[in-house]
Amino acid sequence: xxxxxxxxxxxxxxxxxxxxxxxxxxxxxxxxxxxxxxxxxxxxxxxxxxxxxxxxxxxxxxxxxxxxxxxxxxxxxxxxxxxxxxxxxxxxxxxxxxxxxxxxxxxxxxxxxxxxxxxxxxxxxxxxxxxxxxxxxxxxxxxxxxxxxxxxxxxxxxxxxxxxxxxxxxxxxxxxxxxxxxxxxxxxxxxxxxxxxxxxxxxxxxxxxxxxxxxxxxxxxxxxxxxxxxxxxxxxxxxxxxxxxxxxxxxxxxxxxxxxxxxxxxxxxxxxxxxxxxxxxxxxxxxxxxxxxxxxxxxxxxxxxxxxxxxxxxxxxxxxxxxxxxxxxxxxxxxxxxxxxxxxxxxxxxxxxxxxxxxxxxxxxxxxxxxxxxxxxxxxxxxxxxxxxxxxxxxxxxxxxxxxxxxxxxxxxxxxxxxxxxxxxxxxxxxxxxxxxxxxxxxxxxxxxxxxxxxxxxxxxxxxxxxxxx
Numbered sequence: 297x298x299x300x301x302x303x304x305x306x307x308x309x310x311x312x313x314x315x316x317x318x319x320x321x322x323x324x325x326x327x328x329x330x331x332x333x334x335x336x337x338x339x340x341x342x343x344x345x346x347x348x349x350x351x352x353x354x355x356x357x358x359x360x361x362x363x364x365x366x367x368x369x370x371x372x373x374x375x376x377x378x379x380x381x382x383x384x385x386x387x388x389x390x391x392x393x394x395x396x397x398x399x400x401x402x403x404x405x406x407x408x409x410x411x412x413x414x415x416x417x418x419x420x421x422x423x424x425x426x427x428x429x430x431x432x433x434x435x436x437x438x439x440x441x442x443x444x445x446x447x448x449x450x451x452x453x454x455x456x457x458x459x460x461x462x463x464x465x466x467x468x469x470x471x472x473x474x475x476x477x478x479x480x481x482x483x484x485x486x487x488x489x490x491x492x493x494x495x496x497x498x499x500x501x502x503x504x505x506x507x508x509x510x511x512x513x514x515x516x517x518x519x520x521x522x523x524x525x526x527x528x529x530x531x532x533x534x535x536x537x538x539x540x541x542x543x544x545x546x547x548x549x550x551x552x553x554x555x556x557x558x559x560x561x562x563x564x565x566x567x568x569x570x571x572x573x574x575x576x577x578x579x580x581x582x583x584x585x586x587x588x589x590x591x592x593x594x595x596x597x598x599x600x601x602x603x604x605x606x607x608x609x610x611x612x613x614x615x616x617x618x619x620x621x622x623x624x625x626x627x628x629x630x631x632x633x634x635x636x637x638x639x640x641x642x643x644x645x646x647x648x649x650x651x652x653x654x655x656x657x658x659x660x661x662x663x664x665x666x667x668x669x670x671x672x673x674x675x676x677x678x679x680x681x682x683x684x685x686x687x688x689x690x691x692x693x694x695x696x697x698x699x700x701x702x703x704x705x706x707x708x709x710x711x712x713x714x715x716x717x718x719x720x721x722x723x724x725x726x727x728x729x730x731x732x733x734x735x736x737x738x739x740x741x742x743x744x745x746x747x748x749x750x751x752x753x754x755x756x757x758x759x760x761x762x763x764x765x766x
Contacts, residue, residue, distance in 0.1 A: 311482030318478040319471055326467035330460060337456045338431075342420055345433035345449045348382060351375045352447045353437040356386075360439055361394045369395060381452035383430070389444040400425050402448045405432055411448065422453070429453040492517050496525070508536040541710070548712035552594060552730070556587040597731050601711065604738035611652035611742055613766060618691065619645050621657060622679055629664055636673045644681040646689040650765045651743050659739040660691070662732040663758050667695035670756070684761070691760040700751035708749050709737040 352375060359368040372395055376382060385402035386394040396402070405411075405423045411434045414421055420433045430450040438444045499512055511529045514522045567580050603609050619642070626640040633640065667677045680692040700708070704715045712730040740747045745762040 314482040315479045322471040349435045385448040646681045655739045659736040671695040694755040694757040
């Protein structure tokens with residue numbers, strides 16, 4: 297069936313499996329029915345034979361055939377009344393026939409069946425004669441005069457055998473009809489079940505990069521598929537967000553790279569247009585070097601983020617005293633804070649943590665650098681360390697300044713995102729590459745921590761939560 301499509305192959309296999317399962321169950325059911333009828337029939341035949349033989353033996357004891365033959369025969373006829381296709385053969389110990397019903401000659405049965413075993417075990421046997429089948433039982437009784445009589449009784453099995461054959465044929469026909477109905481019902485059920493799925497497939501196949509904003513309406517599908525459609529729509533939301541970020545990232549990095557390259561090209565053209573002095577060439581080369589350093593830093597930052605995205609950042613874990621590390625950073629930034637008369641205020645303390653000192657230092661340094669950049673003159677930047685629990689610490693870096701609108705807060709850690717749109721992509725902006733906070737987030741998450749930002753009229757706060765051990 298290699299020529300069949302997988303979906304059609306599945307649609308064929310399922311009804312076939314239902315058909316086989318139905319036929320299997322019905323076959324077991326029919327087997328049980330036949331076995332039950334056979335068991336009931338045997339019990340009925342045996343019970344009938346034993347009842348007739350017991351009655352005849354009682355008559356033999358009460359009425360000796362030699363002395364009261366007429367009464368014995370009359371009572372025997374009464375016993376056999378109502379028994380259909382039941383035959384009796386009574387003989388004495390000399391082999392003389394005392395009574396025999398019309399029908400098969402049960403004397404022939406004596407040559408084919410060991411009646412001594414039947415009498416001893418109180419059992420029955422099957423005797424086939426002239427295309428007819430009988431169930432045979434026998435018993436012996438000794439009366440008062442010491443004479444022994446043997447009674448052989450047989451009941452016809454032909455009606456039972458015919459009934460079983462008809463039952464077998466009827467159940468076989470029923471199984472065949474049930475299988476066909478199950479097959480048809482399965483195909484119909486699969487068709488109506490597959491119909492909304494096929495509609496979904498057609499709609500999904502039409503979705504491409506240009507239509508990622510399309511969402512499948514849940515009203516078009518049955519209730520049982522609503523959760524599936526919702527999950528697919530959520531996946532489209534995530535995909536659209538990823539592709540949108542990728543497009544924005546490509547556009548942003550292209551624009552960010554274009555600025556230094558344009559500066560380098562313009563300066564080089566100006567230099568080549570006229571002869572310059574050695575000092576002028578030196579100044580231009582220094583200017584070009586600054587642009588090269590910016591590009592190098594941007595490329596280095598992008599490589600770092602690429603490693604973080606691919607989970608290739610492996611922190612070199614050591615024991616870190618955050619209080620001492622942040623104190624040293626504050627001292628490092630003193631030349632910048634002195635220019636604006638800004639003061640660092642380090643409050644609280646916490647236990648030592650395990651982490652990569654270089655990475656955590658870079659993350660906190662990026663936040664402090666931003667805090668200095670956006671803090672007005674003569675203000676205080678507050679850094680608070682606290683022990684949230686035995687296994688977790690918190691760092692809060694708060695700087696006074698203009699409130700950041702709440703709509704910007706979720707995007708602060710996006711690459712190349714700047715709150716001040718007027719300064720975004722401005723070649724004269726010295727505020728960095730726009731991926732500093734993205735690097736901060738990747739470092740914090742590499743250390744199994746989290747970071748978020750808050751802002752109000754008093755200050756903007758970056759809250760970092762880190763585990764004491766990774």
